[in-house]
Amino acid sequence: MTNRELYKWIGICLAMDHRPDYRNRVLEQVVEGSIPWELFVSTCSNHLITPTIFLTFKKHDIVRHLPQGLMEYLAEVTQLNAARNEKIISQMAEITDALRSYRINPIFLKGSAHLIDQLYPEIAYRMVGDIDFLVREQDYLRSVQILSDIGYQCRCQVYGDPMNLKHYPRMWKENGAADIEIHRIPVSEKYAKWLNYQVIVSEMYSPIGNPDCFVLSDKHKIILNFIHSQLGHSGKTMGIVSYRDIYDLHLLMQRHGKPVSGVDSEFAGSAGSYFQIADHLLHLNDLKEYSIPLKRSLFFKIHQLNLSSRTFYLIYHGLRRTIIRIRAYSRILLGIVTSAELRKLVFDRLSHPPWIRKFPQW
Template sequence: MTYKETLFFIGKCLTVNYEKHNLSIVTEQLKSNQIDWDKVVKVSTAHYVFPALYCNLKRAELLGYLPADLVEYMMYITELNRGRNLQIIEQAKEINKLLRTNNITPIFLKGTSNLLCGLYEDIAERMVGDIDFIVDTRVYHKTLQILRIDGYSNVRKSTFDFPSFKHYPRLKKKNKIAAVEIHKELLVEKFATEFNYKFIKKDSFTTNKTSFLSYKNQLSLSIIAIQINDSGNYYHSIALRNTYDVFLLSKKADSLEAIASFDLLFNPLNNFLALCNYTLGDCSSIKYKQTKDSIKYVEKSKKLLSNKKLRAKNQKKIRAYLFFKSRLQIILKSIHHKETRNWIIKRIRFGRQH
């Protein structure tokens, strides 16, 4: 199996309990006994969907086609992830209670939000890194102070941190499993006017005294996280964890309606939906607008997925471009932004170790 074949096989496996045509395709592939399971494990692990793959194959009663030792390993990893997620849910609830007691309403984001609002049939499906939430900028520093009093401290010890536009540096607490990111913004500065706290707050919802983005905005943020914040739109890459989240959220909200009001964000998000739909095998719930840009985007992605050398060359080129672009932006910003200017001076004086 090529990388592309493996990726698409995993993508279809993630939808077998929702899309009948993908269930038929996957079943036939499994019956053929031509699956390279080593590659499937490697790719699904790299994309953080290994537990989700197991859970979906189990629900579809397809595990009988897999090697017994692989099923045992998948079960083991999934149970480890279940235990971790239960701890993350408990930690997030503690943070929520602490902040609400102090008249601060955190709105949970991304993986933690998905776990808390019950997006997955099995909480073990989602691999989660940090606990992310956003608060009103007016209580941003108060929120940090409350968490510090509660025992949270910086994950990375430093005498100075880059003045992040989106969130405070990651925080940790002894005997707590997940790091925490307090957000004041949701994406990079260029697009922040289109998707920010004010925008998402107006139709956020609260369940069991826990607040979430609307499903439409959850869907948009799932794309933004990879396509904008992680520069996926430049790399023309597909991220199966985000793709799976978008697929599930598209069952709760119209994906095209979710992005229709955006201006700068529309093309990058629409491109992702087009590639997402192609990867998963034409799922009816993933709606997007077919444009010249989306067609071109998917075609280039196809070429990159089919050619390892071309993919590596493109990644190297984009990494270099983004590196120099970010450094130039920092220098230009320092002209009118005092915190950035001070950070540059400290970096020159003390180096990266601080």
């Protein structure tokens, strides 16, 4: 089984909830032993869907047909993830209580929001990296101080004015289940004109069972999913699609139940391609209505080449990252000439060797 075939098979596994007829296809390949399990585990781990896959297998009675060692591994990862997510939810409650005592209402974003908003059938399904939340710009640095007072510390040195950052550098707390990122704005400035605090707060709501917490509307969660996956993390440029992201997207689209509005016209085509390839990879429909335009899109072609050829993946990604780095350096060199603030920021970083690795993120 090639990498591309395995990638497609994982999509078929994730599709079993809405395509129960796929169970026999999945079971047949499991029983005949045609799945390269080490590569399967590595791919699921890289896409952060190991618990999702295990619980889907369990729901469709596939687990008992897996190799014993694999079954035990998947079960253990899922159990550990469930326990960690319980702690993350408690940590979110602690953060909410601390900030609300100062009349600050955090709005939780991305994976942590999905946990308390019951997007998944149970909390063990979703792997979460850190806790992202948004506050009003005037409450941004106050929030950093309030959480510092209850034990949170910054993981790295803060360069320049933190009011120029999308979010404060990652903070951690001893015995905390996850690091936190306090957002001044939900997305980079380039995209904040169409997804910002004012837009979000007009539709935010408190999830059932969590009256003191706020999350984005499903429409805004979908837009944030697209920006985060394809624009903020260069998925569009690199031809990368994360199964965790598109599975979130599928569940959000299903719950939202209507076409998504609010995407800036400049990026509407990119959003459409992303939504289509998500449907394609998760086998949500037969794609008769748009299979030709999808397969003609550059994004789809690069994605397929990434899966088919490790050599293409390494060369293409190396070139794209080099171009991104050159552009970042060029902007900084030009900025040094005109901006005293940027000159000071660069000189501050020169005293700390890892600074150069941060350039592309500016």
